[in-house]
Amino acid sequence: MSKVLVSDPIDQAGIDILSQVATVDIKTGLKPAELIEIIGDYDALMIRSGTRVTEEIIEAGTQLKIIGRAGVGVDNVDVPAATRKGIVVVNSPEGNTIAAAEHALAMMLALSRHIPDANVSVKSGEWDRKTFVGAEVYKKTLGIVGLGKIGSHVASVAKAMGMKLLAYDPFISNERAEQIGCQLVELDLLFQQADYITLHIPKTPETTHLINAATLAKMKPTTRIINCARGGIIDEAALAAAIKEGKIAGAALDVFESEPLGESELRSLGKDIILTPHLGASTTEAQVNVAIDVAEQIRDVLLGLPARSAVNIPGLGPDVLEELKPYMQLAETLGNLVGQLAGGRVETLTVRLQGELATNKSQPLVVASLKGLLYQALRERVNYVNANIEAKERGIRVIETRDASVRDYAGSLRLEATGTLGTHSVTGALLGEKEIHLTDVDGFPINVPPSKHMLFTLHRDMPGIIGKLGSLLGSFNVNIASMQVGRKIVRGDAVMALSIDDPLPDGILAEITKVPGIRDAYTVTL
Ligand SMILES: NC(=O)c1ccc[n+]([C@@H]2O[C@H](COP(=O)([O-])OP(=O)(O)OC[C@H]3O[C@@H](n4cnc5c(N)ncnc54)[C@H](O)[C@@H]3O)[C@@H](O)[C@H]2O)c1
Numbered sequence: 001m002s003k004v005l006v007s008d009p010i011d012q013a014g015i016d017i018l019s020q021v022a023t024v025d026i027k028t029g030l031k032p033a034e035l036i037e038i039i040g041d042y043d044a045l046m047i048r049s050g051t052r053v054t055e056e057i058i059e060a061g062t063q064l065k066i067i068g069r070a071g072v073g074v075d076n077v078d079v080p081a082a083t084r085k086g087i088v089v090v091n092s093p094e095g096n097t098i099a100a101a102e103h104a105l106a107m108m109l110a111l112s113r114h115i116p117d118a119n120v121s122v123k124s125g126e127w128d129r130k131t132f133v134g135a136e137v138y139k140k141t142l143g144i145v146g147l148g149k150i151g152s153h154v155a156s157v158a159k160a161m162g163m164k165l166l167a168y169d170p171f172i173s174n175e176r177a178e179q180i181g182c183q184l185v186e187l188d189l190l191f192q193q194a195d196y197i198t199l200h201i202p203k204t205p206e207t208t209h210l211i212n213a214a215t216l217a218k219m220k221p222t223t224r225i226i227n228c229a230r231g232g233i234i235d236e237a238a239l240a241a242a243i244k245e246g247k248i249a250g251a252a253l254d255v256f257e258s259e260p261l262g263e264s265e266l267r268s269l270g271k272d273i274i275l276t277p278h279l280g281a282s283t284t285e286a287q288v289n290v291a292i293d294v295a296e297q298i299r300d301v302l303l304g305l306p307a308r309s310a311v312n313i314p315g316l317g318p319d320v321l322e323e324l325k326p327y328m329q330l331a332e333t334l335g336n337l338v339g340q341l342a343g344g345r346v347e348t349l350t351v352r353l354q355g356e357l358a359t360n361k362s363q364p365l366v367v368a369s370l371k372g373l374l375y376q377a378l379r380e381r382v383n384y385v386n387a388n389i390e391a392k393e394r395g396i397r398v399i400e401t402r403d404a405s406v407r408d409y410a411g412s413l414r415l416e417a418t419g420t421l422g423t424h425s426v427t428g429a430l431l432g433e434k435e436i437h438l439t440d441v442d443g444f445p446i447n448v449p450p451s452k453h454m455l456f457t458l459h460r461d462m463p464g465i466i467g468k469l470g471s472l473l474g475s476f477n478v479n480i481a482s483m484q485v486g487r488k489i490v491r492g493d494a495v496m497a498l499s500i501d502d503p504l505p506d507g508i509l510a511e512i513t514k515v516p517g518i519r520d521a522y523t524v525t526l
């Protein structure tokens with residue numbers, strides 16, 4: 001019989017499901033070394049946010065087939081390490097949505113009316129009605145950062161309370177935001193106008209310390225911030241200073257840079273701050289939902305069936321997967337690339353399956369393209385199972401076409417996306433030992449393998465331009481690994497594709513477009 005280790009508190013409903021197919025050991029509060037010592041005995045590991053599943057633990061899990069996260073965030077799991085070892089990582093993307101949204105709303109109201117401190121005051125024998133005069137949320141502006149599942153539910157309840165809703169989410173269309181009753185605005189405007197700011201975004205390199213001394217300085221002295229998303233999105237030292245100095249009115253935090261919260265100035269800010277110990281998902285209902293959702297997936301995988309919310313492994317049959325695998329990678333890379341060229345808020349994605357790919361069997365490549373397109377927004381939380389739904393929720397129109405007549409390569413894939421930066425297209429194929437190559441950008445033929453950091457320019461094909469760009473990049477210490485120009489006619493328009501060793505430093509793109517002859521420049525990280 002298989003063995004499952006449950007290393008965080010999980011509702012009994014989940015344990016009952018696991019017990020149908022496995023021996024279940026519940027061992028919570030293990031130290032990393034203790035987990036490493038025993039994990040080798042287990043086929044599955046079920047966790048919440050309390051267990052950090054590092055590469056070391058994954059390496060020691062020689063029998064592990066699946067890691068189940070009874071909740072949303074998989075930032076406590078080294079997903080790439082699990083993928084490398086062929087371990088499926090699953091989560092429960094929707095099981096605690098309502099719980100987290102309601103916690104954020106409760107925090108907003110509790111902070112506005114000083115409920116936690118007033119409660120402590122009365123319980124200690126006082127009857128102080130002066131200290132706890134609050135503020136109403138009615139007719140106030142709520143700025144929602146991240147209009148995904150939780151952000152959208154917060155929006156609908158806040159609207160019913162008479163709040164005006166602003167939202168910032170570079171991956172959501174205006175139509176979708178309007179449906180929810182939100183006005184999409186740039187982040188700076190949201191910071192300047194919101195009376196309440198609530199965060200519902202994943203923690204990524206882009207969102208780390210999104211709330212910092214500089215962004216706090218843009219807010220009103222009456223602004224209150226709520227974070228029930230992830231610790232680290234707020235710079236806690238800067239937040240504490242801003243509250244102390246009266247630059248903003250207060251904050252309500254459920255999540256922290258380091259959990260459990262240790263010594264922290266945040267604890268000493270009185271009634272202007274509310275702190276809860278990562279309780280967003282802690283409702284009876286949510287815990288039953290996530291436990292059942294994830295336990296069922298662990299059970300299925302242990303029985304050799306696919307998982308419905310796999311974060312890292314496609315929910316496709318193994319035979320189809322094997323055949324399409326190299327093309328899936330091509331589709332993901334092209335999706336990620338064209339999404340960045342088109343700008344975040346993509347409205348339409350056209351996927352053209354060409355040559356031998358122009359068959360029904362290639363349909364998973366459309367999903368893989370969407371997965372790549374949504375990667376910048378959702379990181380490892382987008383997968384082959386949810387990519388279609390996530391795209392639909394963002395109002396992205398997907399057009400699928402097939403053209404068997406294209407014969408440049410055995411099979412090739414062309415993606416065209418329309419977003420905030422306009423319409424862009426990329427084509428790719430597998431060459432040699434199934435190596436991914438970009439074969440066309442915006443209609444200009446090229447032949448380059450994609451690299452982690454790339455720069456594309458649209459320019460006039462004229463003497464001296466390559467030298468000028470090379471010197472400019474050199475003056476910013478940017479090392480060029482490779483460079484290729486694609487053109488249709490001599491001295492007409494041309495595209496240049498450069499692979500660079502590091503991300504392009506801030507501000508250079510504007511300098512590049514000042515080079516005579518260069519019309520546009522785009523940088524991407526794949
Ligand atoms: N406190 C808790 O116990 C608790 C419970 C559940 C979820 N969460 C956390 O809440 C957050 C939101 O969860 P969800 O289920 O709504 O996720 P979701 O994927 O449905 O929504 C996240 C949204 O953030 C947007 N986004 C991504 N990068 C962005 C950026 N740089 N700027 C603005 N928007 C950006 C995405 O487009 C997406 O719409 C996650 O961090 C999750 O881990 C916390």
Ligand SMILES: O=C(O)[C@H](O)COP(=O)(O)O
Binds near residue numbers: 050
């Ligand atoms: O990402 C999540 O689902 C939440 O942060 C909840 O975490 P928890 O399961 O540890 O309560």
